[in-house]
Structure formats: structure tokens, C-alpha cells
Amino acid sequence: MLSRVLSKQSCAACKFCCSFRRQSLWETPLFPPEVVEKLSKPNEYGIVGEFATVETPQGPSAGRLVLEDKFRTDDPEEEVPCTFLDPHKGCILKAEDKPFDCSIWPLRVMNKGGELVIALTPTCPTIGATPRPELIALLKNGLGAKIFEYAKTHPYIIKEYREGFPDYLSLAREQ
Ligand code: SF4
Structure with a gap:
């Protein structure tokens, strides 16, 4: 989704967002129930994941990939890699099984004092911490609406706002 501003080659060489320290486990990808069902038993990828159910007040629940027991x-x-990260090939999941969260990283949908915003995770080594005009343009030209629409039907992807995450696009400001 961000290929215009973030090349696949950069992501393949980096993989920063597919490994997690204990303090970044809140960022572990959330999978829709139908994908959890598929990946939590023997599947086409040959890797079985462990998931914890995340309940949301409204909308469907999700599966959070459990990595806590992988630290040595x-x-x-x-840093512990995602279960579905191949050290040479990158993410092994097909687009239809990859969490939405992963396809929009380093963007995040966040609840900022009751207002839904799209914020930037400031640690992406390629995008950096400063909002870039081309990414803002991409968001304003359809990607932002698509992300907000997905968040409405999959509210589990909405995270509480964190200080230091530049707010790119506010739903309230765009309406
Ligand atoms: S699901 Fe794929 S893209 Fe998402 S963190 Fe795991 S390896 Fe990375």
C-alpha cells in the first residue's frame, strides 16, 4: 500500500518492523479471525502460529501473535522475529493473509483523545520521523480514507495514541 514511498527492496533489506523487543510487543500484528483459524493449525506455509484473542467492545475479535515465550x-x-518472517525472503505470508497493520506500517490508526488519527511510527529507518509531503499526499488521495474505512470495520487495529507519533491525518479534520 505504501510502495510509492517505501520500496519493497528497502523493506526486504531492513525487516525492522517484523522484529520485536519486549517493549514493542504492543505492536505485534493483529490477525483477523479467519486468518487465525488458518495459521493456528498446519497450513500451506508449514509454520503454525500461536495467537491470543483480543476482544474489542464492538466489531470482531482479533488474534495477536504471541511472541512472549520466544525471548531467550x-x-x-x-529482538524476536515474527513467526512468519523468513530471514532471507522476508514475510512469507501472501497478501490475503498478511495483517492490515503490516501492510500500512509505519502508519498506525490511533485514538487521540477520542479523535481517530493516522499517525506515523517514528522509528521506520526508511521513512524517518518527519512527515514527508509524498506520504501526506498519498493519504489525502485515497489511502487515508481506505485506512479509516478498514478501522471502522476492524476496530481492533485502533491503538491508543502515543506521544512522539506525528499525527498525519485526522478523521475529524477530513470530514
Ligand atoms: S506478518 Fe509478515 S509483515 Fe507482519 S510482522 Fe510478521 S513477517 Fe512482518
Whole structure:
């Protein structure tokens, strides 16, 4: 979805967003129930994932990939790769099985004091922490509406706003 501003080659060489420290486990991808059903038993990828159910007040529940038991040290800097990350090929999942969260990273839908916003995770090594005009244009030309629409039907992707995440697009401001 962001291929105009983030090349597949950059992502393949980096994989930063597919590995997690303990403090970034809140970012672990959330999978829709039908994909959880498929990936939590033997499947075409040959890898079975472990998921915890995330309930939402309204809308469908989701499956959060469980990585907590993969850490081998007490080092807070230790990173654990996503279960579906191949160290050479990158993400092994087909587009239809890849979480929406992953396809829009480093963007995030967040609840900022009751207002829905699209914010930028400031740690993406390629995009950086400063809002870029071409990404803002992409959001205003349809991608933002698509992300908000998905968030309405899959509210589990909405995260609480975090300080330091530049707010790119506010739903209220766009309406
Ligand atoms: S599902 Fe794929 S894109 Fe998402 S974190 Fe895992 S390896 Fe990365």
C-alpha cells in the first residue's frame, strides 16, 4: 500500500518492523479471525502460529501473535522475529493473509483523545520521523480514507495514541 514511498527492496533489506523487543510487543500484528483459524493449525506455509484473542467492545475479535515465550535473555534490547518472517525472503505470508497493520506500517490508526488519527511510527529507518509531503499526499488521495474505512470495520487495529507519533491525518479534520 505504501510502495510509492517505501520500496519493497528497502523493506526486504531492513525487516525492522517484523522484529520485536519486549517493549514493542504492543505492536505485534493483529490477525483477523479467519486468518487465525488458518495459521493456528498446519497450513500451506508449514509454520503454525500461536495467537491470543483480543476482544474489542464492538466489531470482531482479533488474534495477536504471541511472541512472549520466544525471548531467550533478560536483555531489553533482545529482538524476536515474527513467526512468519523468513530471514532471507522476508514475510512469507501472501497478501490475503498478511495483517492490515503490516501492510500500512509505519502508519498506525490511533485514538487521540477520542479523535481517530493516522499517525506515523517514528522509528521506520526508511521513512524517518518527519512527515514527508509524498506520504501526506498519498493519504489525502485515497489511502487515508481506505485506512479509516478498514478501522471502522476492524476496530481492533485502533491503538491508543502515543506521544512522539506525528499525527498525519485526522478523521475529524477530513470530514
Ligand atoms: S506478518 Fe509478515 S509483515 Fe507482519 S510482522 Fe510478521 S513477517 Fe512482518
